[in-house]
Amino acid sequence: MSEPGWTNTAILKVNPRTAGQQSQVIQDKPVTYTHDDHQHGIILLKLQTPVTDVQPALLPDCRRRFRGHNVKLAGEGATTTGPNNKQLNISAIPAHLQCVDMKVVAVSLVELPYGHIFRAKAPNKEICYGDTGGAALHSGKIYGVISFGGEGACQSSATIMDVCKYKNWIKKTIKPGK
Template sequence: MNCAILKVHPRTIIRYRQVVRQAPEIYGKWHDIALLKLETPIRDVPLGQLSSCSRRLKVGDVVQLAGEGGTTTGPNNKRLTASAIPSHLQCVNMKVVAVSTFLQTRGHIFLTEAPNKDICYADAGGAAMYNGMIYGVISFFGADYACQQSTVIMDVCEYLGWIKQKTGLE
């Protein structure tokens, strides 16, 4: 049985464990996106608004990322794989440094950076928000050392047609 865990922030909220109704809808072999259909609809979790993508992100725009990854590093900024999870959701503003990029192993992405800021393990899957709407999903980052490489964000706008077709959203 596959499960999805929802509503984990703030930490005082009870986690809902939802059964995934059918196999995830996956966009191709190498794209970092999947859609899940839950057994029971969730009504008390506010849904993030997907962008219509009529206004695309451009270099210099600032997106907000959030996650529950660690906030400390080891010597020489080495990532810690077993650091404590912070008690509060961590948020960071990052500047878009590249748009409309295609990686063979990940799909359509854009890149973000901020001085001395990074994402961490456990942040993947979080939203990249701009003007209150979801424009991307955190995909991955430089493996060994924090703040050395751009954060890779899966570009939701490149998949919007597929999302609408699979979900029936308009």
């Protein structure tokens, strides 16, 4: 997070790699969701300069919960493993964005300090270091943000921050004019 004297930067347009990355300075201290004195693992950032050439993700339709449906995940995590099938957090970034469809296997979970989450899994697929913060999309809408996976490759489900549980807070926090 933010400490005195630090500058937080958001990197936009990282894929495709030819898109011309943009670095954006974070204008204010990030806003963290807090409930009953517990911070959840979700923050909102306000960029110093408006971004007009990146299509924002649409918020989800939370009336339809989707256990058993697929979500599309994307990230730049490592694609190799080390001894004992353990994920490596120092592997090279893959040349292309990695995308996978995973089936939602558990919904409406609370796991502090992360907060409201759901889990998704696919045979022989996994998220990895470097994928955190990526979107979990369903029908063109963002239903989640990748939080973390297990240490053993393809041995556990992906943990995804449930955007539906924070949708009202997001809308209130980003209301126009703020």
